[in-house]
Each structure stands twice: as C-alpha cells, then as structure tokens.
Amino acid sequence: MIREAIQIKKDDKVKVIAGKDKGKVGKVLKVNRKKSRLLVENINVVKRHTKPNAKNRQGGILESEAPIHWSNVMLMCNKCIEPVRSKNKALDDGKMVRVCRKCGEVIDA
Numbered sequence: 001m002i003r004e005a006i007q008i009k010k011d012d013k014v015k016v017i018a019g020k021d022k023g024k025v026g027k028v029l030k031v032n033r034k035k036s037r038l039l040v041e042n043i044n045v046v047k048r049h050t051k052p053n054a055k056n057r058q059g060g061i062l063e064s065e066a067p068i069h070w071s072n073v074m075l076m077c078n079k080c081i082e083p084v085r086s087k088n089k090a091l092d093d094g095k096m097v098r099v100c101r102k103c104g105e106v107i108d109a
C-alpha cells in the first residue's frame with residue numbers, strides 16, 4: 001500500500017469532509033505524522049471526565065479536541081474559499097511551498 005504523505009501542517013486552515021464535524025473549518029493545532037492524525041481547533045470536541053487534582057480541585061467535565069485522521073480533512077485555499085488539493089512547487093529561491101492545484105495560489109505563508 002502506498003502511503004500518501006500528509007500535506008497538512010500546523011496552523012493550516014482545513015475543512016472537515018467526513019465524520020460528525022463535516023463541513024466545519026478549523027485551524028490545525030498539532031500534526032502526528034506517525035499516526036496520520038491531526039488535532040484541529042474546535043473539531044471533534046469530546047468531553048473528558050477529570051478527577052480532582054492539584055490544578056482542578058473539583059474535577060469535572062473538560063472539553064478538548066480529540067485527534068482525527070488526516071484523510072477526514074482537506075486543506076483550504078484562501079483564494080478559492082474551498083477545500084482543495086495542494087501540490088509542491090519550488091520557488092525561484094529553491095524553497096518548496098505548497099500551492100493550490102486549482103488556482104496556483106501559494107498556501108504556505
């Protein structure tokens with residue numbers, strides 16, 4: 001099986017294309033390349049029951065994001081305002097950047 005490399009990086013804006021948060025857009029907080037999973041702001045929020053500890057004496061319910069598989073999201077292009085596929089392109093100075101396959105806009109800031 002050929003593994004497609006994750007073309008998503010931290011701070012990217014992505015759109016969820018599958019699962020309970022389908023259609024939502026969020027910012028990537030963390031990328032786990034080994035597990036092919038991403039943590040996306042306000043996406044796949046789960047409630048965790050926490051026991052009282054030194055930080056939180058009461059314990060209770062904490063809401064936090066759970067990682068989702070990267071194939072469930074697509075990179076957003078700021079120009080197309082829609083999820084797009086990206087491709088790598090070398091700039092004049094040799095730096096590799098990701099560009100939108102549709103409009104050619106550079107996605108990397």
Ligand SMILES: [Zn+2]
Pocket residue numbers: 077078079080081084100101102103104105
């Ligand atoms: Zn585009």
